[in-house]
Amino acid sequence: MRDLREFISALDEQGELKRVTAEVDWNKELGCVAKLSEQKRGPALLFENVKGYNTPVLTGALTTPRRFGIAMNVPGANSLMDIISTWQERINNRIPPKVVSSGPCKENIDKGEKVSIFKFPIPHWYPMDGGRYITNGCIITKDPDSGWVNIGTYRVLCHEERTLGIYVIPSKHIALHYQRYEAMNEPMPIAIAIGVDPTTFVVSTTPTPPFENEYDYIGALNGVPTEVVKAETCELPVPAHAEMVIEGEIPPGERRMEGPFGEYTGYYGYPTPKPFINIKCITYRDNPILWGCTVGRPITDIHAIQTVNRSAAIWMELKRMQMPGVVGVYCPEAAANYFVTVVSVKQRYPGHAMQVGRAVYSTPSGNYANKIVIVVDDDIDPSDMDAVWWAVGTRYQPKRGTEILEIGTGSPLDPSVEPQRKGFTSRVIIDATRPYEWDSYEEEVKLSDEMVRVVKSNWAKYFGTGYAG
Secondary structure, eight states, rough: SHHHHHHHHHHTTTOOOEEEESBBBTHHHHHHHHHHHHHTTOEEEOOBTTHHHHOOOEEOOTSSSHHHHHHEEEEOOSSSSHHHHHHHHHHHHHOOOOSSSOGGGSEEEEEGGOOOOOGGOOOSSSSSSSSSSSSEEEEEOOOOOOEEEEEOOEEEEEETTEEEEEEEOOTTTHHHHHHHHHTTTTOOEEEESSOHHHHHHHHHHHOOOOOOHHHHHHHHHSSSSSEEOOOSSSSSSEEOOOOEEEEEEOOOOOOOOOOOEEOSOOOOSSOOEEEEEEEEEEEESSSEEEEOOOSSSSSSHHHHHHHHHHHHHHHHHHHHHHOOOOEEEEEEGGTTTTSSSEEEOOOOSSTTHHHHHHHHHSSSSHHSSOEEEEEETTSSSSTTHHHHHHHHHOOOOOHHHEEEEEEEETTTTTTTTTGGTTTTEEEEEESSSTTTTTSSOOOOOOOOOHHHHHHHTHHHHHTSSOOOO
16 A cells, blocks of 8 residues: 555445544544444544544554455455464565655645644544544654664654654653753654555554664565655655654653553553654645544554564564474454463473463563463464463463563553552463373364365255355
């Protein structure tokens, strides 16, 4: 997909989009409609009549495997595991971005007194949110020493028409860049691209190693270079086909209260002093389209995205560690992605399953916030939670299969951690595999392969054509 508009057209053509023409208020009503639709696993919504605005708002674009498959050009995707597998196949063929002289994102340029973030229908999503939040922004910064460009997604609060708050977590790459600028006592240039092509947004939420350029990953997944153009007020490369780009600076050493915000955990992130952005310029397309995520309690776009990119990242990192026997990795959407990882393994030696569990916590992607690793045998699909819980119920023995680690890197948004220990977490490995050293295990109840073949061939005879089964 070259841009958001191409993606919306594809969703529309394949019956995955509902256009909402009734007037909807950006102030909590839009977020409520979007969230209730997501809970029903409804279609992507394009709100075409937002109160007080002519700009449409897209929500729920990636909450199902089918829509995610459309976004990532994975035809016939039946599960997020299909997309995770395709991700791994494509990601290693990195393609650098292509610099172009201009692009659609420059069709309108507001500077000085013309700048106002409230020119656009940024929603107020939840009742206790600290204000109107940008939730789909691809935030672009650059390391002042090496020139390393980072693209990340962080919550952005609209303080005033030319001031934004940004939730900077110390362990994230944006924080590494900002620390350098603060050390030099200089403002950090920053750009926020909104309404990008779906791959760009997906990659912006992906954990990548330091000093690697996310634009190269976007090119790998799309199979073509991403077109970028220089920002108006700084040297940052921004997506040429974005619906809008906010440009500004974060002053060093200054903070404003930011939050609360209805986070991906399903709980409010508490207010804290955070850096803020002074907006210098906003560029945007003619008739721009805003893309927003409800975030909040699973499952939303954010949870589907993080299931794909975190699962794929941990799986690839286990491969780089030359960890044998791993046949699947899945970070469940319902567990808010960061906190639980399920790994399917074909055991090859005693202690193998527990070794894999420890290895997950040792990977860059599996280290942050992760607190439960469940290891299952290779006959269990790690994305099939019914099968996973069956394995836990029938193959896991707490005394034999539990290992607790007292200290790990936690998330400041994890509500289960006591306030004075935010940023830390304890961890558990649950070995729900059949013990490798046992000579035998209880016989599973299974249907005959031959009888299954016969019954499937006669399915229409039993039920007619109205029941696919």
